[in-house]
Amino acid sequence: MNSISQNIRVQQLETVLGPIHQATGLSNEFYTQQSHFEFDRDQLMGKTWACVGFASDLAKNGSVKPVDFMGLPLLLMRNREGLVQVFHNVCSHRGMKLVEEAGEVQGVIRCPYHSWTYDLNGGLKGTPHIGGINQHKDQRFACEKHGLKPLRSAIWMDMVFVNLSGDAQPLEELLAPLAERWTQFLGEDGMSLLRRRPQHDMTSIEVNCNWKLAVENYCEAYHLPWVHPSLNSYSRLEDHYNIQFGEHFSGQGSYAYNLSDVAGTHLPKFPSWPQDRLRNAEYVAFFPNVLLGIQADHAFAMQLDPISPSKTIENLRLFYVGDEALGDEYAACRNAILESWKVVFAEDVASVEGMQKGRSSPGFAGGAFSPEMDVPTHFFHQWAARRLLDVNGRG
Incomplete structure (x- = not known):
């Protein structure tokens, strides 16, 4: 990369770090070019835990x-x-x-x-x-x-993480802010109650988009009324709140999660989950490539497997609370939960694939952010831009 091109790239990344009402997002080449895909692997993925x-x-x-x-x-x-x-x-x-x-x-x-x-x-x-x-x-x-x-x-929550560079801070230190946040729902040892059946309660979705677009879409609830009409019927846009904390986490929460009633399930719940908050749910992206969700009666983890600049496989695994939840008497409930999440994530496919197509347009140069609704997405863009700038020798 010549000095002029590098200066242009640095200037563009600097605009991502501006105040949200002035910032642009990452520009098209970060979603479309093979060289940037490899750069993502070595820098955004490789220098932390993926x-x-x-x-x-x-x-x-x-x-x-x-x-x-x-x-x-x-x-x-x-x-x-x-x-x-x-x-x-x-x-x-x-x-x-x-x-x-x-x-x-x-x-x-x-x-x-x-x-x-x-x-x-x-x-x-x-x-x-x-x-x-x-x-x-x-x-x-x-x-x-x-x-x-x-x-x-x-390994954490059944997920196998690697640090390619070998020098990232310990994974448990990186996860500490999330553990502290979710103590309000799970208590001190709630994560130890998570159970799953190998080769069950899982699905994979192939989407024609860059992995970063899957993260961005997951972080915000802004699209809910138009993309998820069923979900929006009980967990409406106005029932959601933005989440961003630590250095590697952003997402959304809901005060009106009600899948158990809608799907007719009656699964065991986390014993420490506050009884007056049973309809709370949180959906948090753990940068770079993990999407997490917790509800009173189950949790999920999605690994984003980047295949190419324009293709990603989303690997979803569901977890339930305690050994009892894996019994035959809850089989129908588990299946209802899985089918419900399949519908939700399938509804996102057209949106992320449409954004990927748009990244081929010279009429798009990173876009803009809603100062209120896109805070978690901007947080992710800032996370990426800072790391890309560090590699480019900023400051």
Whole structure:
């Protein structure tokens, strides 16, 4: 990037940081260009904690699941003792991709190229003919130095997070503001009551939009009357409030969540949830790529999996309160909750895809924000712009 182009880019990003009534949003190239998509991966995602999957998808010890994270081949593995770890999904020998499909490893992971083998802790165990025919060891080659390359990883609420750069603050510190906020609903240990059934209570939606547009849409309730008519019939625009706190959180809350009555469900509730606030609900984006929701009787997490500048897969997982909620007597209730959320998220598809199409127009240069209704969305734009400016050497 030449100095003129970089100066223009810095100036545009600076306008995002202005007061909301004067600010513009991120410009089109941040949603359409492959170079910016890779920049998002390395800077917006890579220098903090990004979600790459769900631990419960590795149902048994010995399970492996390959994931493609914005072009990076990664491998989620649950070892023989049940520990979930994340490695680069490439052989240390010649860079062959190791695992193509999720499954259960009975013995070792074997590279299909030269048959080098690895255990489920990433250790290199077999190097056939490395020292010549039938010489499977060589004193010139130290196997212990050539295992799979691990990534810094952590698990919270069943989500597997990685920090590509390796130097972000601990995940629990990043999540502390959210834990403090939600104590008002869940008490001190409410998160420990969350339960889900592996391979159940889940859905995935492929949308033709940049991942950032999915975050932006989730952050605000402004679109509710026109995009979600059923939801708006009981949780109206005027029943919502903006949320923004800490450095990595913004979203919306409702004083009139009533899905349990509308869907006819009667699931167990969080024991610490205030009885006079049973219709409260909060929907918070945890930047960069996690969307969270809590209600008195269930919670959900959505991982945004960016596939390309204009394609994202939304992976939704539902959680219920305590072991009892997973019983057969609540099967119909769980199904009603899942179907209701499928409808809500499907209603958003046309909006985010329409915004993506609009990012090809020279008539759009970042747009404007409502000073009242778009506060959470502007908060996300500011979060992104600050990090992009830091990389560009601002100040």
